[in-house]
Amino acid sequence: MIFSRHPVSAALFMIISMVSVAGLFVLLEAFFLAILQVLVYAGAVMVLFLFIIMLLDVGPEGAKSSRLKLVSGFAGVACFSILIVLSLLLVFDSSPISQGSTLWPALDQSLLVNGENLVFSTRVKSFGFGLFTKYMLPIQVAGFLLLAAMVGVIILSKKVIREEKV
Amino acid sequence: METITPQHFLILAFLLFGVGFLGVVIRRNLLLVLMSLELMLNGVNVALVTFSRTGQNLDGSLFVFFIMTVAAAEVAVGLALLVALYKKRRSIFSEDAGLLQN
Numbered sequence: 001m002i003f004s005r006h007p008v009s010a011a012l013f014m015i016i017s018m019v020s021v022a023g024l025f026v027l028l029e030a031f032f033l034a035i036l037q038v039l040v041y042a043g044a045v046m047v048l049f050l051f052i053i054m055l056l057d058v059g060p061e062g063a064k065s066s067r068l069k070l071v072s073g074f075a076g077v078a079c080f081s082i083l084i085v086l087s088l089l090l091v092f093d094s095s096p097i098s099q100g101s102t103l104w105p106a107l108d109q110s111l112l113v114n115g116e117n118l119v120f121s122t123r124v125k126s127f128g129f130g131l132f133t134k135y136m137l138p139i140q141v142a143g144f145l146l147l148a149a150m151v152g153v154i155i156l157s158k159k160v161i162r163e164e165k166v
Numbered sequence: 167m168e169t170i171t172p173q174h175f176l177i178l179a180f181l182l183f184g185v186g187f188l189g190v191v192i193r194r195n196l197l198l199v200l201m202s203l204e205l206m207l208n209g210v211n212v213a214l215v216t217f218s219r220t221g222q223n224l225d226g227s228l229f230v231f232f233i234m235t236v237a238a239a240e241v242a243v244g245l246a247l248l249v250a251l252y253k254k255r256r257s258i259f260s261e262d263a264g265l266l267q268n
Contacts, residue, residue: 007195007197007198010198010201011201014201014204014205017182017205017208018208021182021208021211021212024175024178024212024215025212025215027170028175028215028216028219029219030215030218030219030227030230032227033211033215033227033230033231036231036234037211037234040234040237040238041204041208041234041237044238045204045237045238045241048241048242048245049197049200049201049241049245052197052245052248052249053197055249056197056248056249056252056258058195058197058258107222117222117223117224117225118223118224118225118228119222119223119224120218120219120221120222120223120224120227121224126224127224127227127228127231130224130225130228131228131231134225134228135228135232138232139232142232142235142236145235145236145239146235146238146239148239149238149239149240149242149243150242152243152246153242153243153246156243156246156247156249156250157246157249157250
């Protein structure tokens, strides 16, 4: 992604990597975060990026140096071969993620809180419980941050007409 | 082949962060610098969820939620700044963005 010359293709590669990160969250059994990742990043943020790219009409960066081209070609070949090898290994010997391993403890979904700790679970209910009990102040701050960002963006993108009035 | 361990996820998180950092350093187009920043934040998110899942603790996942909020706000403000810069300088390359150098 960072080696592609045209901003639009970089943005499309970025969408691919965001969706892949959402897939990683599914593997980690954080389903709510995976949905959020697709909605927020692959949806809203990348639409914003593409919109600004189209709005500013930025072309490709100037002629790429031959060294950068070499690096990008090498990185592409390396990533593709690693992908091939890993997928072959997975095809021949696939193993689910939490099978007979102590590193991935099985989830106990029955309780929300264990002493001081909030217990990891796949349910959205536990997210809501954590957000509105232990993280009550941070979620208010986050909401205020979004409001501040909205007001700031509106002020930034308004036409400046102060000079003429004075 | 052994099962997938947290180490694999952490290596991938580190790689995502490294690719994002490389993008921030080598690109001159400020739009792509912002996108690389997003990639770095995603690497941190993967690491947080991995530790949260391994330690059976929801706090990491909740922090991912807040990081997403902050990232969305940061993208909105950054892109608005970029549009303002483009209106003033007709360019979004980082070497044209210095206000104090000439």
